[in-house]
Amino acid sequence: METIAIPAINMSVIAPEMILSVVAMALLLINVFVKNEQKGYLGYLSIAGILVTLYSLTIGWGAPQDGFSGSVVQDNFAIFFKGIFLVSAAMSILITDQYLQREGCNQGEVYPLMLFATVGMMLMASGTDLMTIFLGLEVLSVSLYVLAGFNRGSIRSNEAGLKYFLLGAFSTGFLLYGMALTYGATGTTKVVKIAAAAQSGMVSSNLMLVAGMLLMATGFAFKVAAAPFHMWTPDVYEGAPTPITAFMSVGPKAAGFAAFLRVLLVALPVFKAEWSSLLWVLAVLTMTVGNITALYQQNIKRMLAYSSIAHAGYILVGFTAGNAVGTSGILFYMLSYAFMNIGAFAVIILVGKKGEENNNLADYAGFGYKHPALGVAMCVFLFSLAGIPPAAGFVGKFYLFSGAIQAGYIWLAIIGVLNSAASVYYYLRVMIYMYFKEPTEDFNWVRLSPAFIICLIIAIAGVMIPGVVPGTILELAQKAILM
Amino acid sequence: METLFFSIVAAIAILMSILVIRCKNPINSALSLIMTFFCLATLYVMLEAPFMAAIQVIVYAGAIMVLIVFVIMLLNIRTESGRRTQHALFLGAATGLFLLFQTWYFLSRSSLTGAKGAIDSAAIAKVGHTELIGQSLFTEFLLPFEITSILLLAAIVGAVVLAKKKV
Amino acid sequence: MAGADVIPDPMEITLVIAKIGLVLLVILTLAAYLVFAERRILAWIQDRKGPNRVGPFGLLQPLADLIKLLTKEDFCPPAGDRWLFFLAPAMAAIPAIMTFAIVPFGAPVRIFGRDLPMQVADLHVGLLLFMALSSIAVYGVALGGWASNSKYALLGSLRGLAQLISYELSMGLSLVPTVMLARSFRLSDIVAAQEGGWFILYQPMAFAIFLVSILAECKRIPFDLPEAEGELVAGFHTEYSGMRFGLFFVGEYINILVLGGLAATFFLGGWQGPLLPGLLWFWGKVLAFAFLFIWIRGTLPRLRYDQLMHLGWKVLTPMALVNILATAWWLYLAGSSPL
Numbered sequence: 001m002e003t004i005a006i007p008a009i010n011m012s013v014i015a016p017e018m019i020l021s022v023v024a025m026a027l028l029l030i031n032v033f034v035k036n037e038q039k040g041y042l043g044y045l046s047i048a049g050i051l052v053t054l055y056s057l058t059i060g061w062g063a064p065q066d067g068f069s070g071s072v073v074q075d076n077f078a079i080f081f082k083g084i085f086l087v088s089a090a091m092s093i094l095i096t097d098q099y100l101q102r103e104g105c106n107q108g109e110v111y112p113l114m115l116f117a118t119v120g121m122m123l124m125a126s127g128t129d130l131m132t133i134f135l136g137l138e139v140l141s142v143s144l145y146v147l148a149g150f151n152r153g154s155i156r157s158n159e160a161g162l163k164y165f166l167l168g169a170f171s172t173g174f175l176l177y178g179m180a181l182t183y184g185a186t187g188t189t190k191v192v193k194i195a196a197a198a199q200s201g202m203v204s205s206n207l208m209l210v211a212g213m214l215l216m217a218t219g220f221a222f223k224v225a226a227a228p229f230h231m232w233t234p235d236v237y238e239g240a241p242t243p244i245t246a247f248m249s250v251g252p253k254a255a256g257f258a259a260f261l262r263v264l265l266v267a268l269p270v271f272k273a274e275w276s277s278l279l280w281v282l283a284v285l286t287m288t289v290g291n292i293t294a295l296y297q298q299n300i301k302r303m304l305a306y307s308s309i310a311h312a313g314y315i316l317v318g319f320t321a322g323n324a325v326g327t328s329g330i331l332f333y334m335l336s337y338a339f340m341n342i343g344a345f346a347v348i349i350l351v352g353k354k355g356e357e358n359n360n361l362a363d364y365a366g367f368g369y370k371h372p373a374l375g376v377a378m379c380v381f382l383f384s385l386a387g388i389p390p391a392a393g394f395v396g397k398f399y400l401f402s403g404a405i406q407a408g409y410i411w412l413a414i415i416g417v418l419n420s421a422a423s424v425y426y427y428l429r430v431m432i433y434m435y436f437k438e439p440t441e442d443f444n445w446v447r448l449s450p451a452f453i454i455c456l457i458i459a460i461a462g463v464m465i466p467g468v469v470p471g472t473i474l475e476l477a478q479k480a481i482l483m
Numbered sequence: 484m485e486t487l488f489f490s491i492v493a494a495i496a497i498l499m500s501i502l503v504i505r506c507k508n509p510i511n512s513a514l515s516l517i518m519t520f521f522c523l524a525t526l527y528v529m530l531e532a533p534f535m536a537a538i539q540v541i542v543y544a545g546a547i548m549v550l551i552v553f554v555i556m557l558l559n560i561r562t563e564s565g566r567r568t569q570h571a572l573f574l575g576a577a578t579g580l581f582l583l584f585q586t587w588y589f590l591s592r593s594s595l596t597g598a599k600g601a602i603d604s605a606a607i608a609k610v611g612h613t614e615l616i617g618q619s620l621f622t623e624f625l626l627p628f629e630i631t632s633i634l635l636l637a638a639i640v641g642a643v644v645l646a647k648k649k650v
Numbered sequence: 651m652a653g654a655d656v657i658p659d660p661m662e663i664t665l666v667i668a669k670i671g672l673v674l675l676v677i678l679t680l681a682a683y684l685v686f687a688e689r690r691i692l693a694w695i696q697d698r699k700g701p702n703r704v705g706p707f708g709l710l711q712p713l714a715d716l717i718k719l720l721t722k723e724d725f726c727p728p729a730g731d732r733w734l735f736f737l738a739p740a741m742a743a744i745p746a747i748m749t750f751a752i753v754p755f756g757a758p759v760r761i762f763g764r765d766l767p768m769q770v771a772d773l774h775v776g777l778l779l780f781m782a783l784s785s786i787a788v789y790g791v792a793l794g795g796w797a798s799n800s801k802y803a804l805l806g807s808l809r810g811l812a813q814l815i816s817y818e819l820s821m822g823l824s825l826v827p828t829v830m831l832a833r834s835f836r837l838s839d840i841v842a843a844q845e846g847g848w849f850i851l852y853q854p855m856a857f858a859i860f861l862v863s864i865l866a867e868c869k870r871i872p873f874d875l876p877e878a879e880g881e882l883v884a885g886f887h888t889e890y891s892g893m894r895f896g897l898f899f900v901g902e903y904i905n906i907l908v909l910g911g912l913a914a915t916f917f918l919g920g921w922q923g924p925l926l927p928g929l930l931w932f933w934g935k936v937l938a939f940a941f942l943f944i945w946i947r948g949t950l951p952r953l954r955y956d957q958l959m960h961l962g963w964k965v966l967t968p969m970a971l972v973n974i975l976a977t978a979w980w981l982y983l984a985g986s987s988p989l
Contacts, residue, residue, distance in 0.1 A: 007622050014626070021633055028640065068626035109644045116637040123630060135630040139637055146641030161645070185593070208593035510734065510796060517789070537778035545785025546815070552789070553811050556796050556804065613775060613835060 010067030012060075013074045016053045016082060017122050023049030024115035031108035039108040040097035043451070046111040050090045050118075057082055062479070070190050071129040078126035080331050080480035081258040085121040085251045087462075088338040089114055092247035094455040095346045098447075099243050102354050105151045113150075114247060117143035121255035128266070130179045130189040133259045137175070137223065140255060141168050144248050148240040160239025167222070167232040175219025181212030182267075191267035198270045213268055217278060220263075223256035226282050226316060227289040230309045237305035238359075242352070245301060246345035249308045250338045257315060257330060265322065265482045272322060279320040280412055287313030287419040294426050299359045300348060303426055304341070307385060310423060311337055317409075317416050318400035324481055326403025331477035332470070333396030339462030340384040340393055346455050347378045353445040364430060366439025371446055375434050377456050384463045386427040387420050392467040399474070489529060496522035509555045513548060520544045531604060534613040669770050673750055681903040682712035688903075688944045695948035715896075722892035727798055734797035739887075739894045742790025743901035745783040746908055752776040753911045754838050756921050757928030768921070768929070769838060776837040777829060780912060781822050784867060787905075788814045791869075791876060794898065795886035806885030809955065810876030813866060816962035817873075821863035823970035824856045827977040828916045841920035848919040855973045857917045859966050864909040866962070868902060870943055872950040875958060910939030 011018070027042055027049075034042060057079050064075035093114060100106035116139060123136030145168060149161020183189050185208040186197035198204045222229040237245045264275050290310030297303035315333060318326035351367065352358045368375030384391030397420060401413040466473045499522065502515035520543045527536035602615055610618075620628045686701065686708070693700025702708040726735050756768030773779055788811060795807020829835060831852060832843035843849075850857045866873040877885030887898045914920060914935035921928030953961070 005622070009625065025636070069623050071624070071626040107644060109640055113637065113640060113644070116633060116640075119633060120637075129627065131624065131627040132630065135627050135634060139630065139634045142634060142641060143637045146637075146644055149645060152645065202594070206593045207589050211589045211593070508731070510731070510793070514734075514789075514793075533773065533775045534778065537775045537782050540782035541778065541785055545782060545788070545818075549785070549788050549792070549811065549815055552792055552796075553808070553815075556792065556808055556811070559804075611774060 007069045008067070010065065013065055013067035013072055013126070015060075016056045017119050019056055020049060020053045020115055020119050020122070023052075024112040024119070027112045027115070028109070031112070034108055036106060037101075039106045040101070040451075042108045042111045043093045043097045046093055046115055047090050049115065050086050050093075054083065054086050057086070066128065070192065071132045072123070072126050073128045074126055075482075076480040077262070077331075077482050078122075078258070080476065081125035081254060081334070082122045084254050084335050084338050085118050085125070087335070088247065088250040088254070088342060089118045091338070091342045091346075091455050091458060092243050092251075094451040095246065095342075095349055096243040098449050098452065099241060099349050102352075103151055103154070103241065104354070105153060105241075107150075110147065110150060110244075113143045113147055117147065117247075118251065121251050121258075124255040125258035125262075127259065128191050128262070130182065130191070130194075130263075133263070134176065134179060136255075137259065138172070140252055141172065141223075144168075144244075144252060147244045148236055148248070150244060151241045154239075156239035157241060158239075160236045163232055163239075164236045171219050171222030171229065173219075174215050174222070178212045178215025178217075178219060181208050181215065183212075185209035185212060191262060194267040195269065198268060204270045209268075210271070210274070213264075213271060213275065214278075216263060217260075217275065220256050220260040221282060224253050224260065224312050224315075225309050226312050227286040227309060230286070230289065230312075233309055234302045234305040237308070238299060238301045242301070242345055242349045242357070245305075246342045249304070249341050249345070250334075253308065253312060254334045254338070257319070257334065261319065261327070261330070261482065264319075265327075276320050276322060279316055280409065283313050283316035283320050283412060284415055285313075286310070286316055287416060291419045291423045291426075294423065297426070298361055300361060300364070300430065301357075301359050303361075303430075304344060304348075307423065307426070308341065310419065311341075311385075313419070314397060314400055314416060317412055318403050320409060320412060321400075321403040321407035323403055323407050324478070325399060325406050327481040328474065328477040329396060329399030329403050331480055332466070332474055333393075333400055335473065335477075336384065336392030336396050336463060336466055339459045340381045340391070343456060343459030343463065344378065344381040344385065346452060346459065347374055347381070350374060350446050350448070350452065351443070361430060361433050362437075363441070364433040365437035366434070366441075367443060368431075368434035370439060370441075370443040374446070374448075374456075377460060378434065379431055380460055380463055382427040382430055384467065386424045388424070390464070390467045392463050392465075392470070395467055395470045395474075485529070489526070492522050492525045492529075496526075510552065513552050513555060516551075517544045517548050520548070531607050532612055534616055665766060666770065669768075670751075673755070673770060674747070677747065677750055677904055677907055678900070680907055681900050682716070684903045684906065684940055685715070685899070686711050687940070688947070691941070691944045692948050695945075719893050719896040724892045724894065725889075727800065727889050729799040731797040731799070734793050735889075736894070738790050738794035738797055739890065739897035739901070740790075741793060742787060743897045743904065745787040745790075746901050746905045749780055749783045749908045750904075750911065752779055752837050753908070753915055754841050754920055755911065755929065755932045767838065772836060772838050775835045777825060777835040777840070781818075781825075784821070785815075785818055787867075788818075790898070790901070791886050794890065798886075798889035800889050802882045803886050803888045806876045806882045806888065810869065810886055813869070813873065813875060813958060813962075816959060817863045817866035817966070820859055820962060820966035820970050821867060823967060823974065824859035824863060825916060826970075826974050827853050827856045830974075830977055830981060837915055837920075841915055841922060844919040844922060848917060848922075850917040853917065853973070853977070855969065856977075857913075859970050859973070860913060860916065862961075862966060864913060865943065865946065866958075868905050868909060868943070870902075870906070871947040872953050873958060874952060875955055906940055906943055907936055910936045910943070913939055 023046060027046055030045070031039075031042060060074045061076060061079055064073065066073040093111060096110060096114075097106065100110065120136045120138070120140030120143065124133055124140065125136075127133035127136055145161055145165040148164045149158050151157035179189070182194060185206045186194045186203055188194055188197060198209065203209060218229065222232075225233040237249060240248070268275065287310050290306050290308075290313055294303050294306035294310065297306060311333075315330050318329040318333070320326070348359065350371075351363065358364075368379075380391065384393035387393045387397045389395075397416075401416050404410075404413040404416070496519050499515045499518040503512045503519065506512040506515060520539060524536040524539040524544075527533070527539060607615065689711075690700040690702075690708070700708070701711045704710040704714045726732050751770040752773055754767065754769040754772070758765050758767045760766070791810035791814065792807050795803040795805075795810070798804070828840060828849055831849060832840040834840060834843075840849075869876050875885075876882075877887065882888070887895055890898060911932070914932060918935050921932040923931035926934075
């Protein structure tokens, strides 16, 4: 009987993921013993877990290491993205309990599932093996399918879950097919080895590798909701429970971009010319479709869904550039997008009441006068989303577009700025409803729990501080790029 | 001889997968899918991967499809309700043909020899296919293997959350 | 296998075909006589006489049954699915017969100057093939009941489906320690590994779980809910008549023989045993299992449906898992050669 030589594992690489998974599993067990009204405590426990994970992340900053025979790596790029995932997960968890209590579906399983989804995202960000990336994506997607349909009493939520599941599974097929072709052409699934294999002309001239890249790009484009693969977004975002919408408009998008960036920048830099032109088209389409459709939306959740498509487009601009400025812009923008988007969704949750989501723009009439603080908060988030200084959204867009200009994509930057200008219309319209329409309701049901206050304060700080003094975060982002 | 056998199995697989979508009765569709899985298992055997073949039958034909048949029987769906419209059929066929053409175009212009790994017939004959799979699962692909357990756990929790009768 | 076409030695082919023919002949005859034996033994247990009219001691009864079944009208319910209705009995019987291909039923013999293993196919993944075939056998039950378009048959087949897939799990898990001890999926290796001591000595728990699971897999009392005659007429084969019913019926007894043979192979040392030749030992063990099954049928009442599910999922499966862990721990402590 021969023995198997176990290669160096290096557990410390996946320490954050392990901590979070263990917390999630422990919560599953604790959940059994917690009364229905007190499920909120599980949320606080999971936030504690997230904080520990965040701390374990900071230890690894600046000291990249890999493990599991090159399946996974802990570099600054991964750590930065993992920070975004953890922050967005924590903020979404803060606003989850009150919403679920209100809708009467406060099952404790929501927290473990959100943590599992976060583990999946983290694996996607640090995966250097196509298999790790794929499995991380699956962990993320499976958890999200369930979370989207979590409110079982609501037909909308059921529809969202089913739609997301069907289209998600479909798109996974593309991704997997692409990975299979890439493996067939290069004989390996490790991104570094793919890059090495693609150096040889025989492999890179192989059309199979190109087909693999295109199919993988399609799969990732589905996941980050880039046009023309965005069709599922509005329905799913509208139907899913609002805290979950907040969660999945940020984290999974960032995770999709993290894996997408790593695959294209590390594994297939040989095809930079090809994928840049592909992404150019995708970026323009995504921005334009997202913004123009958002102009016509009366439902604020749908509007934000289209706006999130548009934001994927802005990020694709930075991606197309593919240079240091563009990539660090992506990192910076993803982080600030987490704060502004989740903040906006938090306010949306507060406007709704049981059975009535109050998602139409008309429902916001006069909200700014009845609840001045919340109105101001909402304005801050919307300004940031629109990219108006001094909010963080402006700085992020500035770096994305200047990256594109540096790389010579002047027209792309111009289209981006035009789009950004168009988007101001629909963000401002919400404010017009909030401040310039006579109130029809007195909004006496709006109740700010401590968790909400914490979430909103974090969100405002996260939008304003990097907006006014972007230096620190930008420096971190510049240290975290893949090049 | 081997090529002939392969062609027969492949032809049956294709025929059966067409039947999967063409059968009016869902049970017949499910059975055709099972046959497709059997053909795939046969192909695995021809590729000297008997372990994969067995797992293919156990997991797909024996577990997943049984559950699908179970659901069809529980819901007692006899035949497909609602007719397929002609233009849907046309669009489907057109897309399928287009994809087929695309696949053919790509594959005919790419080299299928690719890069080869260390595992070949000699290695399989020496160590054994099952042992080789076990080895790579516990060495090179240890992390993906472990992630799978998280994936399955999340899926189980999700299924229970969505399907359990009383919350 | 791969590469150039290898034309096998004609002698080899002849021997393999001879083995297949022999095995088919033996298990079909044995199955027919098992039916007879069951009726006689049950009668004995219940203090009555049983079939004793046809031939000496009623020994020609199976032949009479066969003639009766063959001459009956082959009837398909008009609202049923004809094609599936005709296919289902074969789907139930064939996997059972095929499984016997991997069972080593005797010590290898030297014949015409070559070593001839007493086994049709000594597969590398033999145990997995058994799992695969037993998971396929579910379809016969399921489709038979479905195609009949009758509520009793449908209920019976639904129950059968649920029961078979539930117990397949514990059956498969109970075999894992066997593989861990033998370090091979190959059945001849598993038999060879038991030369020093039968696995039932090391793995009594796995044996118990396996025994209960195969009882359920055969759909025998106390697990005969798919055909519970008190509630469902005859369960999934209510609508069947003639030889198609016969196939279901004989298939069940073939299943008993095959699973008995596998139990002997996995836990009782297969064909190994002192003094007597391997063939006798093996078939003796198989018949002992068959007798045990009949005995249980004469003794135990039927389980309720919830009890059945409870036993499968909440008792046997966890037990099997714990057993795997314990075995792994034991192997780890004992080092590389525990046996």
